[in-house]
Amino acid sequence: MPFRTLQLGIDAIQAGSAHEGARLIRIALKHDELPADMKAIALMWLAETEANPTGKRNYYTQAVAADPNNADARARLMRLMSPGSVTAPAQQAAATAQPAAPQAGRSINLAEHVASVVGGARGAGSGFFVSQDGLIATTRRVAGAKERLTVDLHDGRQLIGLVVRAYPELDLTLIQIDAAPPFLMPIVPEPRVADEAALYAFHYTGEAVRGSQRPTRRVLAVHWIPTTIKQLKDEGGGPLIDERGMLAGMITKNTSQTSEYYYALSIQAIRACVENYQAALASGTRRSYCPACGASSIAGGQGYFYCETCGGTLPAAMHISRYPIPQAAVLYETSTTRCTKCASAAGIYQSKCLRCGQGQY
Amino acid sequence: MVFKRPAKKQTEADLQSYASTVAQILLNIGIDPQQAAMPVQQGYGWNFKRGSAMVEIYIAVHEGVGYLQVLSPLIELPQANLLPLYRRLLETNLQITAAALGIHNDVVYVFHERPLEGLDSQEASNIINMIGAYADDLDDKLVQEFGGRLYGRI
Ligand SMILES: [Zn+2]
Numbered sequence: 001m002p003f004r005t006l007q008l009g010i011d012a013i014q015a016g017s018a019h020e021g022a023r024l025i026r027i028a029l030k031h032d033e034l035p036a037d038m039k040a041i042a043l044m045w046l047a048e049t050e051a052n053p054t055g056k057r058n059y060y061t062q063a064v065a066a067d068p069n070n071a072d073a074r075a076r077l078m079r080l081m082s083p084g085s086v087t088a089p090a091q092q093a094a095a096t097a098q099p100a101a102p103q104a105g106r107s108i109n110l111a112e113h114v115a116s117v118v119g120g121a122r123g124a125g126s127g128f129f130v131s132q133d134g135l136i137a138t139t140r141r142v143a144g145a146k147e148r149l150t151v152d153l154h155d156g157r158q159l160i161g162l163v164v165r166a167y168p169e170l171d172l173t174l175i176q177i178d179a180a181p182p183f184l185m186p187i188v189p190e191p192r193v194a195d196e197a198a199l200y201a202f203h204y205t206g207e208a209v210r211g212s213q214r215p216t217r218r219v220l221a222v223h224w225i226p227t228t229i230k231q232l233k234d235e236g237g238g239p240l241i242d243e244r245g246m247l248a249g250m251i252t253k254n255t256s257q258t259s260e261y262y263y264a265l266s267i268q269a270i271r272a273c274v275e276n277y278q279a280a281l282a283s284g285t286r287r288s289y290c291p292a293c294g295a296s297s298i299a300g301g302q303g304y305f306y307c308e309t310c311g312g313t314l315p316a317a318m319h320i321s322r323y324p325i326p327q328a329a330v331l332y333e334t335s336t337t338r339c340t341k342c343a344s345a346a347g348i349y350q351s352k353c354l355r356c357g358q359g360q361y
Numbered sequence: 362m363v364f365k366r367p368a369k370k371q372t373e374a375d376l377q378s379y380a381s382t383v384a385q386i387l388l389n390i391g392i393d394p395q396q397a398a399m400p401v402q403q404g405y406g407w408n409f410k411r412g413s414a415m416v417e418i419y420i421a422v423h424e425g426v427g428y429l430q431v432l433s434p435l436i437e438l439p440q441a442n443l444l445p446l447y448r449r450l451l452e453t454n455l456q457i458t459a460a461a462l463g464i465h466n467d468v469v470y471v472f473h474e475r476p477l478e479g480l481d482s483q484e485a486s487n488i489i490n491m492i493g494a495y496a497d498d499l500d501d502k503l504v505q506e507f508g509g510r511l512y513g514r515i
Pocket of ligand 1 (some may be wrong): 134290291292293294307308309310311312
């Protein structure tokens, strides 16, 4: 019960409701069953919601008292105690993997959240944790159509990452690894990054490229964040962090047609995709990943040969002899209307049957 | 190269001489080969913008024969309504000359390939212009009609 309440509280904070989140976390903390390490994490989240430095320090002190092994809580407390930390300059992001955060109390050890993703179609890229159970977000550009990639974590662990879902329209790929972040990075509460807000695109080495939100007159889907960043040290996929040390999105190498500036994908869009993937997983329908289009294919889960979304041959069917499977046909029929000439349910497009090409009159 | 893998390894010297031929051709058509060079697993690759189109050039060796491959990624496939798009691509494929339309993963390409032997820069320039022109013409039309987005663009 306290776990669930704690999770709801953290979710609320990540979704931008700091007040409601803090209320739920306080409720969770009242339960004696909450183990000491979880208590410390709960207190650290409370600290995230606290603007007052004294209040923040109190929460970290309590967190360290609850779990003396929590190095992160200890480090944050130290930073808050050290004089001048609150006005620390924003640029010393390099090497330490600390997000450039003028309010040091909100800074986190970014290295624990960022990974290097190797083995895609292009060079190495970056990725970062987007779920407590080991989902890593990177770009589709980095992952390409690979099913397996190598994910290197900051502590030297080299893990196999299973690509589980991609959203090519958002240039997003989700990779499952067998590792968990200490907690999820706090995300920006605002639905939209403010014009000209400073932003840092992080690379898996911990180095950051500084830029800002680039105001544009173009009507743009809210999930794309235009930036002033034009150069990255890798193929992208790293977290985009704001001045407060909060996660705003993921840097990509997509540009507009008229400029060379990169766009980032908003964290809200990434979260929606993570939830979409998790919901499909929880529905119980067997599915398999289609590397050609990134979908979770129901046809694949049934052992059929072709992805119902893109028509691509699924990996499990790639090197076997394939034949027509009548019961699978329903998955590939796109229309309820049949052609008046050939009776196919392939669909009618611009008054012509997609199978026989004959006009429908 | 994305589409074909060499079946037999050619000597590094052969590859290098093909590469310098292509580099010279690029120079002749006003492209700095060093700036356009891109890392590839095997062989050589270049990419550059030609009009609004992105053109990629590869030297690939297939069964001991060197090929020049010129291609342009057009669009990233839309999420839905793929069948009409696939049909359109096949129809267009039959209409265009000396180039092919194809899909690799979730990207539609226009593609041309020919053996490197006997290739002169005039012809190479023609091929690059042709692929660029097809790409320029088709990409916007396809996105407008079927959705999806231009390759790597927002
Ligand atoms: Zn598919």
